[in-house]
Amino acid sequence: MDVLLIGSGGREHALAWKLKQSPDLGKLFIAPGNAGTAQLGQNVPIPATDIKQLVEFAHKNKIGLTIVGPDDPLALGIVDEFQSRSMRIFGPSKAAAQIESSKAFAKQLMQEAHIPTADFQVFSDHAAALNYLHLKGVPRVIKASGLALGKGVSVCHTIQEAEDALREIMVERIHKDAGNEVVIEEYLEGPEISVHALCDGVTYSLFPAAQDHKPALDGDKGKNTGGMGTISPVPWVSPEMMHTIETTVIRPILEAMAFRGMQFRGLLFPGIKITLDGPKVLEFNARFGDPETQVYMRLLKSDLLEVINACVDQSLGSVKLEWLPTHAANIVLASGGYPDAYERGYPIHGLENAQNVPDAVIFHAGTLAEGGTIKTAGGRVLGVSAVGSPLYVAIRRAYAAAELVTFEGKQYRKDIGSKSI
Numbered sequence: 001m002d003v004l005l006i007g008s009g010g011r012e013h014a015l016a017w018k019l020k021q022s023p024d025l026g027k028l029f030i031a032p033g034n035a036g037t038a039q040l041g042q043n044v045p046i047p048a049t050d051i052k053q054l055v056e057f058a059h060k061n062k063i064g065l066t067i068v069g070p071d072d073p074l075a076l077g078i079v080d081e082f083q084s085r086s087m088r089i090f091g092p093s094k095a096a097a098q099i100e101s102s103k104a105f106a107k108q109l110m111q112e113a114h115i116p117t118a119d120f121q122v123f124s125d126h127a128a129a130l131n132y133l134h135l136k137g138v139p140r141v142i143k144a145s146g147l148a149l150g151k152g153v154s155v156c157h158t159i160q161e162a163e164d165a166l167r168e169i170m171v172e173r174i175h176k177d178a179g180n181e182v183v184i185e186e187y188l189e190g191p192e193i194s195v196h197a198l199c200d201g202v203t204y205s206l207f208p209a210a211q212d213h214k215p216a217l218d219g220d221k222g223k224n225t226g227g228m229g230t231i232s233p234v235p236w237v238s239p240e241m242m243h244t245i246e247t248t249v250i251r252p253i254l255e256a257m258a259f260r261g262m263q264f265r266g267l268l269f270p271g272i273k274i275t276l277d278g279p280k281v282l283e284f285n286a287r288f289g290d291p292e293t294q295v296y297m298r299l300l301k302s303d304l305l306e307v308i309n310a311c312v313d314q315s316l317g318s319v320k321l322e323w324l325p326t327h328a329a330n331i332v333l334a335s336g337g338y339p340d341a342y343e344r345g346y347p348i349h350g351l352e353n354a355q356n357v358p359d360a361v362i363f364h365a366g367t368l369a370e371g372g373t374i375k376t377a378g379g380r381v382l383g384v385s386a387v388g389s390p391l392y393v394a395i396r397r398a399y400a401a402a403e404l405v406t407f408e409g410k411q412y413r414k415d416i417g418s419k420s421i
Contacts, residue, residue, distance in 0.1 A: 007069025010365035011290035022305035036364025075101035113256035139187035146178030150226035229416030336409025338379035
């Protein structure tokens, strides 16, 4: 089966890496891809949001399955376009993808379905939002309702921080139309985990828990990013806790969406705070997480192509997901200045040496190949992953590999997974 994979980040390189291991894979195309995916298949210079061109490419090349990585094309309705032409595609419909593309929609749906989440209010008027903020006080969490590359959330511990966040989103429009609405939430105490569930519209299958590290700096300091590193499984997340998440979050949200006529098919990914009152949903995503996918693909024993085909064909119940009995860690190497302004185009050195570290695999994110040299081309440049058991062995191997890679301005957190150890 020839496959088209849409996207250009570390998530897509990890998915391509795993797809390549399937005996059923024919040609693999990645649109637009990066320097890492180019080593596994054929990059296609079509932007992930150019749905018309992607449909034409898939039709012309007789693609048997299209897999959507990022959120933007899902929000734009790429799945609906493919399905209207009877073309097989993995991901939720435009209506179902609202669970991620509109935080306001997701919060209201959670409220209706009695899913545990932070108290909240939604605003489209800056003055009204400001009044509510001063009424409620801090700490508060302020979120752009739309898609903002994982950077639309501000945890505010002072009124000044909260006022600045509202001004940036609603007045300065730093996230453009994603800031048409804001969600102001109560601040929840407790560690955060990522949960992934493959869904075929009828059946679902849970992944092990993962833990992303969003803030840019050690000790969870600095601005929120798209993610600076991940571990999985999370040692302190018990089977009982996962069962609670399944019965209070996954099952009821899927039922609520089906009741509304927006059956979810694809990958559902809630971010969850483990509070003293139990698990509470921070937000929902409608696709594989990044960088979570980079640890999940290291741990998945099953054939990814077979599993995704089962999702598309609504036969997930006949496939059992199998996982390797070990741990995985992923360290993100980012450009200097990220998540704010950064420069690109710097040569990357040491990739080959890093790949030689036992059980290490490097996934490309913001990279491009130019004149035989791989260069930086984004904020998050590489994801350096490793497996091992117990968890600290995987972390140690990932850091050993990460230290061998060099480029101008390289920054990374030194404490990924440390709290779980």
